[in-house]
Amino acid sequence: MTGRTLYDKLWDSHVVADLGGGEVLLYVDRQLVHEVSSPQAFQSLRDGARGLRRSATHLAVADHAVPTRERGTIADPLARAQVAELVDNVTDFHVPYLPLDSAGQGIVHVVGPETGFTLPGITLVCGDSHTTTHGAFGALAFGIGASECGTVMAAQCLRQARAKTMRVTLTGALSAWVSAKDVALALIAKIGALGAAGYAVEYAGPAVSAMAMAARMTLCNMTIEAGGRIGLIAPDETTFAFLCDRKRAPKGDLWDAAVAYWRTLPSDTDAVFDREVTLDLSDVTPHVTWGTTPDEAAPITAAVPDPADAESASARRHAEKALAYMGLTPGTPLEAIGIDRVFIGSCTNGRIEDLRAAAAIAKGRHVAPGVSAIVVPGSTATKAAAEAEGLDRIFTEAGFEWRHAGCSMCVAMNDDRLAPGERCASTSNRNFEGRQGAGGRTHLMSPAMAAAAGIAGHLVDVRRLMA
Amino acid sequence: MTPFTPLTGIAAPLMEENVDTDIIFPARFLLITAREGLGRYAFHDRRFSADGSEQPDFILNQAPFRDARILIADANFGSGSSREQAVWALLGFGIRCVIAPSFGEIFEANCYRNGVLPITLPRDAIASLAQLARAGWGNFTVDLDAQQIVVDRGPTIAFTILPERRLALLNGWDETATILNTREADIATFEARQRSDQPWLWENA
Ligand code: SF4
Numbered sequence: 001m002t003g004r005t006l007y008d009k010l011w012d013s014h015v016v017a018d019l020g021g022g023e024v025l026l027y028v029d030r031q032l033v034h035e036v037s038s039p040q041a042f043q044s045l046r047d048g049a050r051g052l053r054r055s056a057t058h059l060a061v062a063d064h065a066v067p068t069r070e071r072g073t074i075a076d077p078l079a080r081a082q083v084a085e086l087v088d089n090v091t092d093f094h095v096p097y098l099p100l101d102s103a104g105q106g107i108v109h110v111v112g113p114e115t116g117f118t119l120p121g122i123t124l125v126c127g128d129s130h131t132t133t134h135g136a137f138g139a140l141a142f143g144i145g146a147s148e149c150g151t152v153m154a155a156q157c158l159r160q161a162r163a164k165t166m167r168v169t170l171t172g173a174l175s176a177w178v179s180a181k182d183v184a185l186a187l188i189a190k191i192g193a194l195g196a197a198g199y200a201v202e203y204a205g206p207a208v209s210a211m212a213m214a215a216r217m218t219l220c221n222m223t224i225e226a227g228g229r230i231g232l233i234a235p236d237e238t239t240f241a242f243l244c245d246r247k248r249a250p251k252g253d254l255w256d257a258a259v260a261y262w263r264t265l266p267s268d269t270d271a272v273f274d275r276e277v278t279l280d281l282s283d284v285t286p287h288v289t290w291g292t293t294p295d296e297a298a299p300i301t302a303a304v305p306d307p308a309d310a311e312s313a314s315a316r317r318h319a320e321k322a323l324a325y326m327g328l329t330p331g332t333p334l335e336a337i338g339i340d341r342v343f344i345g346s347c348t349n350g351r352i353e354d355l356r357a358a359a360a361i362a363k364g365r366h367v368a369p370g371v372s373a374i375v376v377p378g379s380t381a382t383k384a385a386a387e388a389e390g391l392d393r394i395f396t397e398a399g400f401e402w403r404h405a406g407c408s409m410c411v412a413m414n415d416d417r418l419a420p421g422e423r424c425a426s427t428s429n430r431n432f433e434g435r436q437g438a439g440g441r442t443h444l445m446s447p448a449m450a451a452a453a454g455i456a457g458h459l460v461d462v463r464r465l466m467a
Numbered sequence: 468m469t470p471f472t473p474l475t476g477i478a479a480p481l482m483e484e485n486v487d488t489d490i491i492f493p494a495r496f497l498l499i500t501a502r503e504g505l506g507r508y509a510f511h512d513r514r515f516s517a518d519g520s521e522q523p524d525f526i527l528n529q530a531p532f533r534d535a536r537i538l539i540a541d542a543n544f545g546s547g548s549s550r551e552q553a554v555w556a557l558l559g560f561g562i563r564c565v566i567a568p569s570f571g572e573i574f575e576a577n578c579y580r581n582g583v584l585p586i587t588l589p590r591d592a593i594a595s596l597a598q599l600a601r602a603g604w605g606n607f608t609v610d611l612d613a614q615q616i617v618v619d620r621g622p623t624i625a626f627t628i629l630p631e632r633r634l635a636l637l638n639g640w641d642e643t644a645t646i647l648n649t650r651e652a653d654i655a656t657f658e659a660r661q662r663s664d665q666p667w668l669w670e671n672a
Pocket of ligand 1: 064109128346348406
């Protein structure tokens, strides 16, 4: 028998029943709950007169709709009602909740790992596509829809079909000012926005072993932007060191037993993957997106591509449409693209390491005239940690606004959004039409690159700015 | 869930790759917690200009496609955000079947949960269906029981859907009820085993 992959081990250990036709009933160990995808799920429990099967396996927090300028009452009546509905639901169904005004609040995909709710070897779901993030811990984690959230609440299970497996082997080392976000964008540009569709992607190789958890989370987070619903990294000493002593992680003998089990999870050396991709990190340069899908990305040293050079007729049509939406002309150097806004934050790049990388650029410099820039920590705990290090002062002195934690300008459903035609250097994960506001134009990049763009007033190669 | 009976109506071709769920249902409307009445927000920023007027060149604003019950789409339809509102908005608009070369995986699962049939066909089959639809060939009929699409005065095209999914759609079964009614013993067995093998997952949970 050939060896099993990490994905195989996670899958096999959670099969409740074989449903035939390649589908199984998969057990779900943990669910993260937020205000946007949960109202209809809780409603389905009420409609079906069903209880929550294991209420303590869920963890709820408000992140998408919340204002980041100030805490206290929410001004927008719809947002206020949505958060109030979450509070009512978690109270009625006894779901652990991290209140908006508490030190525990933050983006679901930041607070899950931060509190030790996310663990290796588990299945974890959330009504949110960036649930891929938690795969960085060796958890089988994937996004689901609101109806499926309701099923998990009632039955702790989901019908699922097994994915194919892809291994992305990362070798070499990153150059100065190049980060995991650049790796993700370069990889998506290489394999396409559909490149990982149908696959569970495992990131492996010496460069992954050398990465801190924040970088691993950025990589897994962006897997969905290549069409893959699952990103994975084998748990190792870095993972255990991150989780040890976290609030919800096991303690004492249970911790030892858990670690012993987690050590059995990495893919066997003779495991076979359905697809193999390799990327040498020494070749990766700072990347930015120029279009409206995450694979429409290029090195910052390049120019806006000519749709006529696209590989297929449909890619050409998409690129033409994207350039029209983005207000860009083929041949324009990417560095010549002026910006109006900067957004540093999100579940992709809102962790303390990301804020440090941006602060290193901001320190002693100033945001360009006419540019408005915000820094939004991924969680309230991240905010406190950054303040303890003095990062907030570096940002405010440089002309960046320092905000409360939340999804903020990653998604245009709270106060922070782009006006039509505004152009933003953003550390978030989606450059879709209207994602940051109707008519808004998004360029995705790393925290260092976004900070550099804010200083320069246009997209810029951070390596040149810091030379 | 409403059972999926043979569906006859106009098919609208929306031949563009990567139509993500932010396009199908813009994020700002996610503050609405109801699932009914979302049809007016379907493709909102494509259908309407900033001043609220209709964009005449968008296919779903044109006759006869504004009455479409079936959508013919391109690769990676419904990619991106997991928002089920994308499916609820399509339903609200009147669309109960989407035909595409590939779908965003979460969107596809959401379709099944709401009685919307996602049909995957090869690119060339889609291209010819889109052409027939655009030429105003007439109504399309999607027969899930027979697993075929019949174009009035045109060809009949076969498709396949996983047997279990097909039965669930045809009967309008509720997935949660099905699991609870048929798999409770399996779930209990699994839980007992996990509780003894991995006790750390059961402490205070
Ligand atoms: S930060 Fe953005 S991508 Fe992440 S959960 Fe919030 S809205 Fe979704």
